[in-house]
Amino acid sequence: MKRSARQVRSRDFWEKAAAKAEASSERRADVARKLGVGQAALSYWIYKFRQERVGALATAPAKLVPVRLVESAGRHEARSDLTLSVREFTLRFSGEAAPEYVARVAAALSRC
Numbered sequence: 244m245k246r247s248a249r250q251v252r253s254r255d256f257w258e259k260a261a262a263k264a265e266a267s268s269e270r271r272a273d274v275a276r277k278l279g280v281g282q283a284a285l286s287y288w289i290y291k292f293r294q295e296r297v298g299a300l301a302t303a304p305a306k307l308v309p310v311r312l313v314e315s316a317g318r319h320e321a322r323s324d325l326t327l328s329v330r331e332f333t334l335r336f337s338g339e340a341a342p343e344y345v346a347r348v349a350a351a352l353s354r355c
Contacts, residue, residue: 252280257288257292258288258292260274260278260280260285260288261285261288261289261292263278264285264289265289271285271286271289308348308351308352310348324336324337324338325337325338325340325342325345327345327348327349327352329349329352329353330352330353332352334348
């Protein structure tokens with residue numbers, strides 16, 4: 244029984260190999276062959292790095308925007324409700340919300 248020599252590769256090598264495989268339009272088996280590694284090993288490292296990225300996102304602190312509510316000094320004429328969407332955030336404001344306030348909230352959210 245012939246035993247193949249196994250080459251130990253660094254994490255840096257696998258990070259670059261995984262990035263190359265994910266960016267490539269080629270089949271994973273073809274990328275692995277060009278890199279001189281097994282497809283199973285390449286797939287393992289791609290999965291491992293993806294899980295690390297997901298874990299890093301899950302443990303990252305959420306960015307919050309401070310909000311201060313103040314009573315309106317006077318009555319505004321009736322307006323329809325306002326909906327503000329910035330990236331994944333959607334906020335709804337009553338028709339009495341000042342447009343300037345909504346604009347400040349939008350600017351603050353866009354900086355997150």
